[in-house]
Amino acid sequence: MDVPFYQHDLGEPELEAVRQVLAGPILTTGEVAVTFERRFADYLGSRHALAVSSCTGALHLSLLGLGVGAGDQVITTPMTFIATSTAILEAGARPIFVDVEPETGNLDASLIEAAITERTKAIIPVHLYGQMCDMRAIRRIADRHGLFVIEDAAHCIEGVRDGVRPGELADTACFSFYATKNLTCGEGGALVTNNESLYASMKLLRLHGMTKTAADRHKEGYQHWDMTALGWKYNMDNLHAALLLPQLNRLDAKLESRHRLARLYEERLSGLKDISWPQNIPGSRHARHLFPIWIDRGRRDRIIASLQRSGVGVVVNYRAIHLLTYFQQTFSHRAGDFPIAERIGDQTLSLPFYPTMPDEHVDWVVSALRSAL
Known part of the structure; x- marks a missing residue:
């Protein structure tokens, strides 16, 4: 699939x-x-x-x-x-x-x-x-x-x-x-x-x-x-x-679909070892543009390769800007300058996520992720 x-x-x-x-x-x-x-x-x-x-x-x-x-x-x-x-x-x-x-x-x-x-x-x-x-x-x-x-x-x-x-x-x-x-x-x-x-x-x-x-x-x-x-x-x-x-006219209805999809992902991903995702701030409304996960122990890039072999489209949002070549060369930024951003940049992976995404596609993505892990 x-x-x-x-x-x-x-x-x-x-x-x-x-x-x-x-x-x-x-x-x-x-x-x-x-x-x-x-x-x-x-x-x-x-x-x-x-x-x-x-x-x-x-x-x-x-x-x-x-x-x-x-x-x-x-x-x-x-x-x-x-x-x-x-x-x-x-x-x-x-x-x-x-x-x-x-x-x-x-x-x-x-x-x-x-x-x-x-x-x-x-x-x-x-x-x-x-x-x-x-x-x-x-x-x-x-x-x-x-x-x-x-x-x-x-x-x-x-x-x-x-x-x-x-x-x-x-x-x-x-x-x-x-x-x-x-x-x-x-x-x-x-x-x-x-x-x-x-x-x-x-x-x-x-x-x-x-x-x-x-x-x-x-x-x-x-x-x-x-x-x-x-x-x-x-x-x-x-x-x-x-x-x-x-x-x-459809923006709020589509947001409800995104929230439902995010809840489904969270249910399916719960219990998977070495996987976490950003916390939701209590009392706020998340716009749910993306569904990112954070993968521990330096395995993010290998997981990307495995998911893509399984037919799952993935994106990284984002690698830390200050470590990109231009910013290192222009402003002398180095690894260690902003450690939390660097950790997230090395761990983050955005899973497929859009309002009309079928539930069975979520199941397939999570199954492929479990196999990759």
């Missing part, structure tokens, strides 16, 4: 939404993208949303909009996808890593203040696997030191912790609609903010710093536009937005 790591469930509603865009005159950013922004902001309880081409773009725009740049430092985690750090580098700043919680893999808020210097400008916590960081603690630290907070919520649209949702306590929160995400259009992203002036600044930076879009010119007739800032090409088009809109 072959069990894919992920399988989307896009279908007729998404096809019909795209057909409607194709029947109209505007394929680039227009009313469909604006409608998605409004509904996405409403879902999260935020005042404003900007649809963009990727979560990386959302992170970069957030940094630029907040004035983070050359000579600045941004505190973040080494246990995440590389884009969290490369967005900081693209803004001209430097990522400063702190280690993670051993129970969750999330940024350890208790370690942040020791890493703050006179050059620190912002904190980027990452809600790993779909479970939120301690945003109340991080906001208190940021307020004490006059720092911005940008949430990397690529895994965590649906998450809640301590009554707080992504974007509620941060200057911005950034999301991914990549091919395997809970809400997907293949490639895409968004950010939300409650700051009116910051929203206006980022909206300008999203499209070259131009004061008029193609949709504006179509609706109003040609008018001379101006370029008032050095912006980027990060806007989302109507076609990608059309794919996202029908999924918003």
Whole structure:
């Protein structure tokens, strides 16, 4: 049996939404993208949303909009996808890593203040696997030191912790609609903010710093536009937005399916020796983007090979960033700098996980894992 790591469930509603865009005159950013922004902001309880081409773009725009740049430092985690750090580098700043919680893999808020210097400008916590960081603690630290907070919520649209949702306590929160995400259009992203002036600044930076879009010119007739800032090409088009809109209606129902699947995995995996997984924070709602396990005793890579021979699709989320070649060569990071992130990076393995995954596929994955162990 072959069990894919992920399988989307896009279908007729998404096809019909795209057909409607194709029947109209505007394929680039227009009313469909604006409608998605409004509904996405409403879902999260935020005042404003900007649809963009990727979560990386959302992170970069957030940094630029907040004035983070050359000579600045941004505190973040080494246990995440590389884009969290490369967005900081693209803004001209430097990522400063702190280690993670051993129970969750999330940024350890208790370690942040020791890493703050006179050059620190912002904190980027990452809600790993779909479970939120301690945003109340991080906001208190940021307020004490006059720092911005940008949430990397690529895994965590649906998450809640301590009554707080992504974007509620941060200057911005950034999301991914990549091919395997809970809400997907293949490639895409968004950010939300409650700051009116910051929203206006980022909206300008999203499209070259131009004061008029193609949709504006179509609706109003040609008018001379101006370029008032050095912006980027990060806007989302109507076609990608059309794919996202029908999924918003199913987001909470799909989350329930993910929770049921996670419970099934936990039941089937209980009792297996040398296997653990991140703890769920009491009183929180996990977005359940991934189902990772941690494999003890240095066997992770051999287990990967065995599962793949059994037809099971697997992914590693993630190897510790600071040990990747670029970061070692550029910033002189070495093994031992962030031991908990390194341990997780050496042990972690994400099992197949998507809302329509049949129960018998879970049984097959667990059986293959038991044999591999």
